[in-house]
Amino acid sequence: MTHPHSAHSVHVEKHFTAGDFVRDVVIGMSDGLTVPFALAAGLSGAAAPSSIVVTAGLAEVAAGSIAMGLGGYLAAKSDSDHYWSERKREEKEIEEVPDTEASEVAEILADFGLEPEEYWPVVNALRKRPEAWIDFMMRFELGLEKPDPGRALQSALTIAGAYIMGGIIPLFPYMVMPQAIEALKVSVAVTLVALLIFGFVKGLFTGTKPLASAFQTAIIGAVASAAAFGIARSING
Amino acid sequence: MTHPHSAHSVHVEKHFTAGDFVRDVVIGMSDGLTVPFALAAGLSGAAAPSSIVVTAGLAEVAAGSIAMGLGGYLAAKSDSDHYWSERKREEKEIEEVPDTEASEVAEILADFGLEPEEYWPVVNALRKRPEAWIDFMMRFELGLEKPDPGRALQSALTIAGAYIMGGIIPLFPYMVMPQAIEALKVSVAVTLVALLIFGFVKGLFTGTKPLASAFQTAIIGAVASAAAFGIARSING
Numbered sequence A, B: 001m002t003h004p005h006s007a008h009s010v011h012v013e014k015h016f017t018a019g020d021f022v023r024d025v026v027i028g029m030s031d032g033l034t035v036p037f038a039l040a041a042g043l044s045g046a047a048a049p050s051s052i053v054v055t056a057g058l059a060e061v062a063a064g065s066i067a068m069g070l071g072g073y074l075a076a077k078s079d080s081d082h083y084w085s086e087r088k089r090e091e092k093e094i095e096e097v098p099d100t101e102a103s104e105v106a107e108i109l110a111d112f113g114l115e116p117e118e119y120w121p122v123v124n125a126l127r128k129r130p131e132a133w134i135d136f137m138m139r140f141e142l143g144l145e146k147p148d149p150g151r152a153l154q155s156a157l158t159i160a161g162a163y164i165m166g167g168i169i170p171l172f173p174y175m176v177m178p179q180a181i182e183a184l185k186v187s188v189a190v191t192l193v194a195l196l197i198f199g200f201v202k203g204l205f206t207g208t209k210p211l212a213s214a215f216q217t218a219i220i221g222a223v224a225s226a227a228a229f230g231i232a233r234s235i236n237g
Helices: A004-014 A019-047 A052-096 A096-110 A116-127 A128-143 A151-177 A181-205 A210-237 B004-016 B018-045 B049-095 B097-109 B116-127 B130-141 B151-174 B180-206 B208-237
Strands: none
Touching: A004 B004, A019 A052, A019 A096, A019 A128, A019 B049, A019 B130, A052 A096, A052 A128, A052 A181, A052 B018, A052 B208, A096 A128, A096 B018, A116 A128, A116 B116, A116 B180, A128 B116, A128 B208, A151 A181, A181 A210, A210 B049, B018 B049, B018 B116, B018 B180, B018 B208, B049 B097, B049 B130, B049 B151, B097 B116, B097 B130, B116 B130, B151 B180, B180 B208
């Protein structure tokens, strides 16, 4: 490659922005396609009418999307809080115990097999630049990346939206077919196709082999639903 | 503090091991306490008998724990795959285009305001140590940490177990009380207490203020259940 750094920047940028969006869609849609589908299958297994299946399914989609969305919001929020509290702490330490912090920089570089005469110029250079020094400690000592401010809300809406989109698909047959056990067959077929497509696309984005990803995703849905179906039937089948 | 580095090691270790376990428990139990609770509330709102609520609830717990557990397994697995494929790529680049990789190291250090004479010794030192050089690129260019091998399975079991533990709590009243609408009142009380305790403990581990965390967590459960309750009632209440 002729422009390795720009190529890498693109990669890194992807890794931290599109990557997060894709991850949120995957989190929301994986569960959205799987849980309401499995729940509906389970209730059909307990000989519940379609009306109950749809009620339970939509209640689950509402609860699941809100719970996952708000959960994602708070997770991103606390990542961000964690970063800023750690950053304040580094800033304080660099002011109050610069020598110990400098020796930490030395240790970090020594861990890469560098000799004192090789890393000392870096340590001294950072001591002259407190802001850069804090950035260095955050990224290289604590391995923390500066969080994107809009992240938490975007993450919440992405996860919730993906959950709802995924959840409606397996429930649709029950909305139009009064016999739950009949609707189940259509729901299984439609949802398995959706899981395969979703898994395939997910694979393209996440770097997993698309076909492997398609089958993994479909198998999760199948296993989860089989378990739900079996449990529901064993209770009042 | 007198031993800042050891203190930091402890912190970092926490951040990467106990931190992951706690995060998995939080992921599983947040949804486990919220979604089955909200689903049960929703079905009670649709005047379903306790038997249906319990069936739907347990079907949801089975589906949710399996879906989230397997989802967590695959997420950890693909993080690990991503790390090793990126590492292979860096290894290849360091062999094939060492000069461009060396200039990337220079750029990384220059971003911290270092002068060529300050970072050049480091660049040259890394060129003499390919393994350390790869580690340096993985951590400082791509910001990727070496994944723990047992992580994926441990993550799956932790999430699923936490989901089941959380999910049983709101369903228990429906198992012992035949009138769903009566059981609902007990379920609401028991689950709100559980959410507050869980949120408080979560806050202690994640660094969020415990009381704030307790109320945030309880509010997620309340909002999700209110939505599920409203939707279920609006369909066939």
